[in-house]
Amino acid sequence: MKRIPFLVSQIVALSLALPSLAEEATVTIQREGRSATLLVDGKPFEVKGVGGEGALELLRDSGGNTVRTWGIGETTPEMLDEAHRLGLKVALGYWIGHERHGFSYTDWGSVTGQADALFAAVRKFKDHPAVLLWGIGNEMEGFEATSNPAIYTQIEYLAKKVKEIDPNHPVMTVTAEIGKRQIEGLNRFCPSVDIHGINSYGGVVSLPKRYKEGGGVKPYVITEFGPAGTWETEPNRWGMPDELSSTEKAKYYRRAYETVHADPLCLGSFAFMWGSKQEASATWFGLLLPSGEKLAGVDELTQLWSGKPAENLCPVIQSIALQGPNQLLDQGAIIEVKLEASDPEGEELKVTWVLAEDWKETAEGGDERPAPPTYSEAILPESTDSHARIQIPQNGGTFRVYAYVVDPAGGAATANVSIKVTGGRELISAKKLPLPLTVAGAEGAGPWVPSGWMGDTGKLTMEELSTENPKVGEHCIKLDFTADSGWAGVVWQHPSGDWGDAPGGIDATGAEVLSFWAKGKEGGEKLTVGIGVIGADKPYHDTVKESLDLTLTSEWVQHEIVLKGKDLSRVKSGLFFSTASNGKPYTFYLDEVVIK
Numbered sequence: 001m002k003r004i005p006f007l008v009s010q011i012v013a014l015s016l017a018l019p020s021l022a023e024e025a026t027v028t029i030q031r032e033g034r035s036a037t038l039l040v041d042g043k044p045f046e047v048k049g050v051g052g053e054g055a056l057e058l059l060r061d062s063g064g065n066t067v068r069t070w071g072i073g074e075t076t077p078e079m080l081d082e083a084h085r086l087g088l089k090v091a092l093g094y095w096i097g098h099e100r101h102g103f104s105y106t107d108w109g110s111v112t113g114q115a116d117a118l119f120a121a122v123r124k125f126k127d128h129p130a131v132l133l134w135g136i137g138n139e140m141e142g143f144e145a146t147s148n149p150a151i152y153t154q155i156e157y158l159a160k161k162v163k164e165i166d167p168n169h170p171v172m173t174v175t176a177e178i179g180k181r182q183i184e185g186l187n188r189f190c191p192s193v194d195i196h197g198i199n200s201y202g203g204v205v206s207l208p209k210r211y212k213e214g215g216g217v218k219p220y221v222i223t224e225f226g227p228a229g230t231w232e233t234e235p236n237r238w239g240m241p242d243e244l245s246s247t248e249k250a251k252y253y254r255r256a257y258e259t260v261h262a263d264p265l266c267l268g269s270f271a272f273m274w275g276s277k278q279e280a281s282a283t284w285f286g287l288l289l290p291s292g293e294k295l296a297g298v299d300e301l302t303q304l305w306s307g308k309p310a311e312n313l314c315p316v317i318q319s320i321a322l323q324g325p326n327q328l329l330d331q332g333a334i335i336e337v338k339l340e341a342s343d344p345e346g347e348e349l350k351v352t353w354v355l356a357e358d359w360k361e362t363a364e365g366g367d368e369r370p371a372p373p374t375y376s377e378a379i380l381p382e383s384t385d386s387h388a389r390i391q392i393p394q395n396g397g398t399f400r401v402y403a404y405v406v407d408p409a410g411g412a413a414t415a416n417v418s419i420k421v422t423g424g425r426e427l428i429s430a431k432k433l434p435l436p437l438t439v440a441g442a443e444g445a446g447p448w449v450p451s452g453w454m455g456d457t458g459k460l461t462m463e464e465l466s467t468e469n470p471k472v473g474e475h476c477i478k479l480d481f482t483a484d485s486g487w488a489g490v491v492w493q494h495p496s497g498d499w500g501d502a503p504g505g506i507d508a509t510g511a512e513v514l515s516f517w518a519k520g521k522e523g524g525e526k527l528t529v530g531i532g533v534i535g536a537d538k539p540y541h542d543t544v545k546e547s548l549d550l551t552l553t554s555e556w557v558q559h560e561i562v563l564k565g566k567d568l569s570r571v572k573s574g575l576f577f578s579t580a581s582n583g584k585p586y587t588f589y590l591d592e593v594v595i596k
Contacts, residue, residue: 047268063306396423452491489578500538520552
């Protein structure tokens with residue numbers, strides 16, 4: 001779920017020397033029929049883990065034993081040392097590229113660079129005694145009906161080499177659930193992968209049964225679990241998901257844990273997430289508040305992990321409700337929200353009320369989201385710990401009223417109410433960046449992401465770092481369209497995956513041209529290249545829409561789209577292209593795409 005972009009600069013961390021530590025553990029898997037056991041130095045080890053690196057002492061004190069990471073970076077050495085000091089193990093994850101983020105599994109430079117960085121990381125950290133296993137990738141298969149087989153063959157290459165470098169730790173790869181041929185992909189292409197890591201939320205209680213029926217034979221770990229995801233939740237009448245309180249969510253952690261740990265083929269689980277995260281709301285996923293207080297899910301996990309109840313239980317929220325006949329409100333209206341909460345130990349509770357905008361979810365797979373603005377002045381002084389009085393801003397759209405409840409012992413609870421305010425919303429201004437602005441090409445990626453794939457995308461491939469005859473520098477963008485008919489295209493978006501519903505875009509005011517180089521492999525290839533595709537029917541639309549229809553030659557030609565005098569205050573789509581088939585494969589190239 002969590003997106004950690006692959007950065008070559010992260011490998012700087014690998015040059016940091018590790019302190020002298022005890023000899024590394026040898027981790028193996030014992031199989032007997034349809035049963036599997038993880039062994040650490042010959043002793044059974046059941047993964048009782050979390051995803052996220054915060055509050056490791058609290059994890060240890062709660063009875064947990066393992067941390068899962070999604071990537072390797074500059075803080076990895078310190079995190080491993082701290083985990084070892086506390087007696088914890090680490091499933092050390094390495095992020096591998098996602099096609100929806102523009103990574104190409106057919107580009108030589110991309111896949112070899114990614115592989116070499118992984119192998120360097122394994123060599124550096126393989127002897128650390130905190131390492132439990134290697135996690136190669138997270139949800140890299142994507143969210144389409146099927147996946148690119150090249151992804152699975154690349155995973156096999158990586159896994160096989162990792163095991164040659166480090167024969168003492170098993171290799172896991174992590175997929176988003178199992179309903180899109182992930183089991184078949186690993187069974188068919190990845191014999192060197194020892195463990196199937198599975199991220200599962202609403203469907204986790206049926207996962208053991210579905211895994212067996214789907215042909216799953218590898219030992220597996222539930223690498224993310226928690227309450228049902230926003231994508232699994234029925235929207236309310238204005239299209240937003242209603243969220244459970246942290247008290248209600250806690251039972252989902254228990255139910256999921258008890259279900260999967262009863263399966264003899266399951267090696268354990270990682271609850272998501274050991275920290276906090278903006279995703280659909282400020283509190284949807286997260287077992288801790290940003291300020292460090294634990295939520296009720298931690299209490300449930302403590303009982304499950306240790307067999308003993310937590311020493312001091314979190315506050316309990318019985319209810320939260322908007323007072324009045326409906327939740328469709330006028331701008332400037334004063335509303336009242338009632339909260340019923342209590343503390344199991346009878347301690348005094350402190351409640352903080354927050355009004356925040358609520359944006360429709362647009363990004364997939366745990367991509368990072370910006371936090372919506374909050375309105376502290378909307379919380380009126382007469383609000384109490386059980387009753388909020390709030391004045392709606394002069395701004396339409398969807399909002400959430402949050403209640404954050406804390407006790408003196410470091411426990412907390414959260415709940416919120418989704419509301420709809422009539423009228424239009426005051427838009428958040430686009431970010432102003434200095435010119436020139438690189439969109440794509442020789443100087444690397446700019447703020448826009450090639451995430452908006454259109455048309456017959458199954459027949460379109462893109463190599464962002466192709467070394468095949470670049471015009472500027474060492475790389476260019478190579479595109480192949482192999483359909484006999486139809487069309488396809490890609491939009492470079494900001495933020496990733498958004499088509500005008502979320503704030504974003506870049507203020508490019510003052511720019512005069514969009515400049516780029518283009519060529520065809522044979523000449524005669526036709527395509528349209530432009531800037532701006534999102535229409536005014538969307539709240540966060542492109543303020544400029546310009547394009548060129550091109551017939552390419554087999555030589556590099558520089559093209560310019562005139563922007564002088566245009567409204568560039570919000571460029572959501574920094575670049576797009578589309579092309580239609582002429583009955584034979586197309587190969588064409590773009591390079592040095594710059595707004596200047």
